[in-house]
Amino acid sequence: MNGLMRWQRPELATWPGxxxxxxxxxxxxRLFEAPLAELTRTSQxxxxxxxxxxxxxxKDNVFVKAELPGMNKEDIEVSxxxxxxxxxxxxxxxxxxxxxxxxxxxxxxxxxxxxVTLPTPVAADKVKAQYQDGILTITLPKTEEAKPKHxxxxxx
Amino acid sequence: xxxxxxxxxxxxxxxxxxxxxxxxxxxxFETKDGYVLEAEMPGxxxxxxxxxxxxxxxxxxxxxxxxxxxxxxxxxxxxxxDYRRVFELDPAIDxxxxxxxxxxxxxxxxxxxxxxxxxxxxxxD
Numbered sequence: 001m002n003g004l005m006r007w008q009r010p011e012l013a014t015w016p017g018x019x020x021x022x023x024x025x026x027x028x029x030r031l032f033e034a035p036l037a038e039l040t041r042t043s044q045x046x047x048x049x050x051x052x053x054x055x056x057x058x059k060d061n062v063f064v065k066a067e068l069p070g071m072n073k074e075d076i077e078v079s080x081x082x083x084x085x086x087x088x089x090x091x092x093x094x095x096x097x098x099x100x101x102x103x104x105x106x107x108x109x110x111x112x113x114x115x116v117t118l119p120t121p122v123a124a125d126k127v128k129a130q131y132q133d134g135i136l137t138i139t140l141p142k143t144e145e146a147k148p149k150h151x152x153x154x155x156x
Numbered sequence: 157x158x159x160x161x162x163x164x165x166x167x168x169x170x171x172x173x174x175x176x177x178x179x180x181x182x183x184x185f186e187t188k189d190g191y192v193l194e195a196e197m198p199g200x201x202x203x204x205x206x207x208x209x210x211x212x213x214x215x216x217x218x219x220x221x222x223x224x225x226x227x228x229x230x231x232x233x234x235x236x237x238d239y240r241r242v243f244e245l246d247p248a249i250d251x252x253x254x255x256x257x258x259x260x261x262x263x264x265x266x267x268x269x270x271x272x273x274x275x276x277x278x279x280x281d
Contacts, residue, residue, distance in 0.1 A: 052233035052234040052235075053233055053234075054225075054229060054231070054232045054233060054234050055229070055230040055231050055232075056225045056226070056227050056228065056229050056230060057227050057228060057230055058226040058227030058228075059227070061226075061227075063225045063226075063227070065225065065234065067198035067199065067234055067261070068198065068261075069196040069197065069198040069260060069261030069262045070194075070196065070259070070260055070261060070262035071260060099187070100185035100186060100187045100192070101185065101186045101187075102183070102184070102185055103184040103185065103186060103191075104182055104183055104184040105183050106181035106182055106183060107181050107182070107183045107194065107196055108181075119230060131260070132260075133198065133199055133200060133201045133221070133260065133261050134196075134197070134198035134199065134200075134260045134261015134262065135198050135199050135261065137225075
């Protein structure tokens, strides 16, 4: 049957990827030919789970969005220290499938951590986070000093 | 043996079709009652989900609800394309009983086997 893969425990799955990376020629070929998604997968093999993060800003807030499908809200940790926002947590594998035969195991389970340095000072005590449809949205209000000021110019 | 298999490889799917899609990552299990398929589609809710059965193929399409955040993107790693993936179904699956659930961006499809292919005990008289 085409496309069937033997299941491997996630910690073992790092080895074939690592072996592939040692072949520099192959890796260079892949850089030019592989679509971006493939590259992301390679980096995931080495570093575990790297959820995608987006950073936006408007005049009052900085927003951080992280794609974290299938988490429990309680397992997501958000911390802010010294201008750096850190999102970490653990996605736990569901036990109920243990007796089943595994055909595909592409989803990553385990710990992850991402950190992002914010471009402007924010009010750490007013940071809010919301988790919906597998996306974590963090709203960080800018401090008054960091907001753009409008200054009227009087021409006399 | 007939199994749930991926119909189109990632790269082909991207090049052959005009519209681009993200191929969601999946886990597939077989139990004695049927198959369970989990697909990761962050940003998709129940209303953005479209599952079509055609012959022995099942197509999962997930459309992101695009409430764009105000302001400018300073950097962006997430993709804006919708999700799509096609699977070939084991003929043992009772397609009238396929059910789907969406929870925090993870789709869980339950594909039960039809009664006649389930293992059962034969009573000896």
